[in-house]
Amino acid sequence: xxxxxxxxxxxxxxxxxxxxxxxxxxxxxxxxxxxxxxxxxxxxxxxxxxxxxxxxxxxxxxxxxxxxxxxxxxxxxxxxxxxxxxxxxxxxxxxxxxxxxxxxxxxxxxxx
Amino acid sequence: xxxxxxxxxxxxxxxxxxxxxxxxxxxxxxxxxxxxxxxxxxxxxxxxxxxxxxxxxxxxxxxxxxxxxxxxxxxxxxxxxxxxxxxxxxxxxxxxxxxxxxxxxxxxxxxxxxxx
Numbered sequence: 001x002x003x004x005x006x007x008x009x010x011x012x013x014x015x016x017x018x019x020x021x022x023x024x025x026x027x028x029x030x031x032x033x034x035x036x037x038x039x040x041x042x043x044x045x046x047x048x049x050x051x052x053x054x055x056x057x058x059x060x061x062x063x064x065x066x067x068x069x070x071x072x073x074x075x076x077x078x079x080x081x082x083x084x085x086x087x088x089x090x091x092x093x094x095x096x097x098x099x100x101x102x103x104x105x106x107x108x109x110x111x112x
Numbered sequence: 113x114x115x116x117x118x119x120x121x122x123x124x125x126x127x128x129x130x131x132x133x134x135x136x137x138x139x140x141x142x143x144x145x146x147x148x149x150x151x152x153x154x155x156x157x158x159x160x161x162x163x164x165x166x167x168x169x170x171x172x173x174x175x176x177x178x179x180x181x182x183x184x185x186x187x188x189x190x191x192x193x194x195x196x197x198x199x200x201x202x203x204x205x206x207x208x209x210x211x212x213x214x215x216x217x218x219x220x221x222x223x224x225x226x227x228x
Contacts, residue, residue, distance in 0.1 A: 033216075035218075040121075040220060041220060042203060042218045042219055042220035042221050043203065043205075043218040044218075045215050045216065048214060048215065050214070056214065058215050059215060088155070090157060092157075097207055097214050097216065098145045098207045098208075098209060098210075099162075100147065100159050100162050101147075101159070101216070102159070103149075103156065103157035105155070105156055106155050106156065106157075
């Protein structure tokens with residue numbers, strides 16, 4: 001089954017404790033991205049990747065890092081989480097930036 | 113810069129009513145792609161439709177229809193005979209073509225509540 005998976009689905013952490021949210025897709029997509037969704041703000045892109053070892057900032061990259069060492073995986077790293085990073089995070093993948101994006105189930109993060 | 117506006121924050125209807133969700137976009141690119149996604153209460157994002165800027169034909173899929181008008185930069189979504197299961201947040205999105213931004217832009221979403 002074609003899908004995008006994210007782990008964990010729910011996470012409660014404390015300020016400053018490094019965390020990683022994993023994302024994996026099995027569709028051989030080149031384009032992957034991370035979004036955060038906040039009430040009233042819609043989805044805002046954090047980072048995207050055009051292909052392996054090619055990543056770039058989205059609209060709200062501050063406080064986040066990503067890597068793309070393999071085509072299927074695109075982890076999101078919060079080196080020192082802060083409460084303003086409490087949000088719902090989605091990973092997405094697509095064949096290219098103009099193709100339909102397929103979203104993971106979301107990761108709900110609470111930073112205390 | 114590209115922009116997507118969904119002016120309706122929340123719409124409330126009674127089952128079987130028709131409802132139209134508005135989407136207005138801005139882009140300088142001549143080649144672009146428009147999308148609608150649905151986010152039901154369970155939280156996942158479900159793709160509904162993709163339309164490129166060269167195809168202005170309206171589309172109908174069951175109770176769903178989309179009206180794309182380049183003259184008014186709008187890509188509106190109509191649900192006919194709404195049902196309770198249509199209750200969700202709906203997002204309109206825009207991606208620019210080659211040479212344009214690599215960052216898709218989403219509207220802020222319209223929350224549709226369908227009452228029984």
